[in-house]
Amino acid sequence: MAIFNYYIILACRLSSEPLRAAGAQVTIEDRQTGVETVNKKGNPLALLPIGVFLALFVGVGVASGDFYVMPAVVGFVIAFAVALCLNPKRKLSDKLAVAARSMGEENIMTMCLIFILAGGFSGAVSAAGGVESTVNLGLSVLPARFAVAGLFVIGCFISLSMGTSMGTIAALAPIAAGISEKTGIEMAICIAAVVCGAMFGDNLSMISDTTIAAARTQGCDMRDKFTENFLIVLPAAVITVGIFLALTWNSSFELREELTFNLWRVLPYLVILVGALVGVNVFVVLLSGTALALVVGIATGAFALAECFQVVAGGIESMYEITVISMLVAGIVGLVREAGGIDWIMGLIRRRVRSERGAEFGVAALVSAVDVATANNTVAIVIAGPIAKEISDEFHVEPKRTASLLDIFASVWQGVIPYGAQLLSAAELTALTPFAIIPYLFYPLLMALSSVGFILLRKRTPR
Structure with missing residues (x-):
């Protein structure tokens, strides 16, 4: 709710400034x-x-x-x-x-903070073995031919609930990379499905800054905007699912290794996904996921307590x-x-x-x-x-x-x-x-x- 209020204040402040004709x-x-x-x-x-x-x-x-x-x-x-x-x-x-004032705008700094926190989560969950376990669990339940379409649909739900395309990409990109590696599906196709899903919610979510800004500048209710918007983009989403299914439907990918996974290592991703779906603040979601990934990593022996800072720092550095x-x-x-x-x-x-x-x-x-x-x-x-x-x-x-x-x-x-x-x-x-x-x-x-x-x-x- 805090980020919802923040974006309303930001949109009101910016949209109230007179623009030059x-x-x-x-x-x-x-x-x-x-x-x-x-x-x-x-x-x-x-x-x-x-x-x-x-x-x-x-x-x-x-x-x-x-x-x-x-x-x-x-x-x-x-x-x-x-x-x-x-x-x-x-x-x-x-x-x-x-230039400095433009760089220091609140929405730019907020985005940079999301990058940093997303990097910390990515570093922690990767070191804990969460990516591999999550990919293996998904592929053991979902046939390879449905994997890419599944990434798109999951991305739609997460971005719709979280209200941020960047947070969605940060959460799902490592999983998309893992699915590509395991199935042989081209990496670009897998990550494109994630980006497509991320843009679905970025455009529609009731707590997305774009929705708030668009509704505020036009003086309309956000629910009315959502209904109008949803009817327009629904055909595009349905067709996109069909295209991703068609790209992989007749493919005969063979998994050359046993799909082993540890449910505890999947838990940080589940927390991220559930938190996003129930609309928890993106900062709270990423910080909680990072902390849980560190606990899981230590408990499962993926890394020692003394290495916690290094794995988080490594992830943050990747986002510099x-x-x-x-x-x-x-x-x-x-x-x-x-x-x-x-x-x-x-x-x-x-x-x-x-x-x-x-x-x-x-x-x-x-x-x-x-x-x-x-x-x-x-x-x-x-x-x-x-x-x-x-x-x-x-x-x-x-x-x-x-x-x-x-x-x-x-x-x-x-x-x-x-x-x-x-x-x-x-x-x-x-x-x-x-x-x-x-x-x-x-x-x-x-x-x-x-x-x-x-x-x-x-x-x-x-x-």
């Missing part, structure tokens, strides 16, 4: 430096840092045939340097202050890169926004809206473009929400529908952009690249197609 000039005072600056008209060149990162990451990977050649963190450091070159008339110290990347991305977004990149996107889309159906497509395009630019679906909704509200009011779009479209299309892009926290985390936890996972991310694509279908086919009352 595209093309307007607004004078603001830098809260840290006291320097007055003018936000100029929307500027497409402000999106250059994101383009530089994509060109480097994709270009070097394609040229070399190996996407590991360009570490993501190096690409983001270069993009950050390019972002600092924006607004050349501003002092470097002022631009660094803007993704934590640094998240902060760099936040800093880049702050500089891009300051230079007018977000304003340009908003103005470009807003000028093309002509009808109720066009307004719905405009809202979808608006939040999509902002999410691609910011790599954070909550931030994208908070930024695009007030403009979407104006568009929807003008063309008589129901608030619950606008809120659903905001959340859906922010999640669609957040689930597939290679520099988003979800794919970067999934890749980090499974030693893959985001580009290896993307071809199997069926749910975000189907969610977009289902939403477009609802926009096109929905009967509209003449006004």
